[in-house]
Amino acid sequence: MQLPGITLLVIDDDDMVRQSIAIHLEQCGFEVLQASHAREGLALVVSHSPALVLCDLYMSDMNGFELLAQIGEQASETPVVVISDDGVMSDVVEALRLGASDYLINPQADLEVLEHAVRRSLDRAHLRNENQRIRERLELANRELENHLRELRDDQTAGRQVQLNMLPATPWKSDEYLFEHRIIPSLYLSGDFVDYFRVSETQLAFYLADVSGHGASSAFVTVLLKFMTTRLLYEQRKQREQGPIAFQPSDVLGHINRSLISCNLGKHVTMLGGVIDEAQQTLTYSIGGHLPLPVLCVGGKAEYLQGKGRPVGLFAEAEYENHQIPLPPRFSLTLCSDGVLDCVEGATLKEKEDRLPILVGQAGGDMQTFMQLLGLEHAKVMPDDISVLLLSRTP
Template identity: 90%
Template sequence: MQLPGTTLLVIDDDDQVRQSISIHLEQCGFEVLQASRAHEGLTLVAGQRPELVLCDLYMSDMSGFELLAQIADARPDTPVVVISDDGVMSDVVEALRLGASDYLIKPQADLELLEHAVRRSLDRARLRTENQRIRERLELANRELENHLRELRDDQTAGRQVQLNMLPASPWGSGQYLFEHRIIPSLYLSGDFVDYFRVSETQLAFYLADVSGHGASSAFVTVLLKFMTTRLLYEQRKLQEQGPIRFQPSDVLGHINRSLISCNLGKHVTMLGGVIDEAQQTLTYSIGGHLPLPVLCVDGKAEYLLGKGRPVGLFPEAEFENHQIPLPSRFSLTLCSDGVLDCVEGTTLKEKEDRLPGLIGQAGGDMQRFMHLLGLDQTKVMPDDISVLLLSRTSE
């Protein structure tokens, strides 16, 4: 069915042919303009802007090739059907080269063929126009997407810098203890976080956290973790102006659990936290739904510490248990996020967990060797965030 208001222009100095073509096309539902001269036709092309032009290839006032070229220059999107007395191949080739959409031979006895050629040329032209509109919309969408991606990259760069500034120095030594960490994000921002710091003259604290999900939303929670632990430490120091601080790792996990639930962020955290008492030579730790468990390595023998607990930020009634162990004079303690297990050989999670202590034992408390055994480096892209926290004491 022809769209209403479709205007055609017929340019031909043969009045009988022009009238015959025009009458038939009007009966087909087109609005038809007529021109008996090429110059008159060009004026109508410029003023009336017809959707298609039919022109004779041989006219008295201008060559059809020149007419075709001028129409192509003035209205390159307007299809032109050329009508000729003969079908000389060189003329057909030249007309198509100059932009003709079709080439017909007259006398035009089969007017249905003419109508078909017109409709086909119109359909192709409209398809080209629609494709052009689609390309323009896609180009606009791509430019907007590039702008959004640029803004996102800028935001991520700023967020990454915030995360890096929050992380502790690595390696960091305090007294007899050495702390070191590695974090390899699966995306630009990490949902894993580690921290260690001196609590009092005789206490060192540390934790490793793995926020659910990936990317910016999870990275935002790591900022909250840093804020919450710092705030809790500040409040405890105000209560006890000097001497050891009495809060336990379970208190920290409980505080974070309540805070995350009240924030209603839809995020939870698995955590491992501990406090070293240098006077008593003990480690008190608490587990918040985190696997793998910490691995203690003494004299080349590596074993998981015991303990369990619920994830942090999911259950309002969750309680977290403290575990205490004496610390040997020489040892290393390795905390890993579950992303590390992706780097361990094995077909099942249990096989991977069983092999992990052996790798830690081989590393012997050396972070670089442990990362090498896992096949990791800072540039490798992994499906999950990976973090490792290693603390050690090599002498009394």
């Protein structure tokens, strides 16, 4: 049985045919309206919105083709089954062209065929209407998605600008020391960050950080890093108005470690940080779980600095060591995030790490040459954030 509440309309000026059709369709479970004239049927289409219309092709007050056209104008979604005593092919073609869903000849002769045609037309109309609703929902979802994507792009653009504004100038020269950096994000925002700045008249500080993960959440932590180091430097300067500041790399890593854990962001950082003492001609550095290690190049010979330490922001009990080396009159120091190793030839991580100092030595302290050797002279999509911090001393 058809679900109740489905109303059909039969329009036919032959009372016997119309009533025969109506009685059978009512027995099939439909609610059936009847109209003996085309204009009466049109009025019922407007007032009752039947789910389907059956109409005779030839009636006294209106041509069936004209009736089809008017139903199409007033209720375009309503399927119309045309019934006729004749099977003239030209009539069939014209009726279908005007939107009829089916064409039946002598329907009262086989009412089961009539019922089947009605149910088939209703199913097609239901499917068409459902597809239309799905298209409308998809169009709405697409519009909402486009709006969200536009907002996301705007947010990312703003975030990217904030991140760029936090980065130091490159290149930056301070007396004999030249600092340069390159950051290539795997996404629009980077989880890698570098900074370098003058601590006092005789001290220069720098660090490279690689935040776990990618995208906006990792980029947010780089903002925190900038704030933490700036705040720590401010506090140190308040305590010492003149002269060198006790800005030890291990203290910086320890301070950031405690702060990240207390923030409970679920993020950790691998870091390399150092302070150059121009008066003593020394470099003091500390390592927070970062690989690859810094590469020192002197006289064309490049080798890793030694040291180790736990990642920053994971272990509350973590302690960080300071390592100190004398600085030669001429040298370069290259710090890289682990994303750089994706650009180095080698079948294993060990082979890549062994080759990195060779590339640093070939670059000879020149950032552009080093990026060319890595194949990064042109922007490209990489699987991980890439950052390089290169400092050199040329008296």
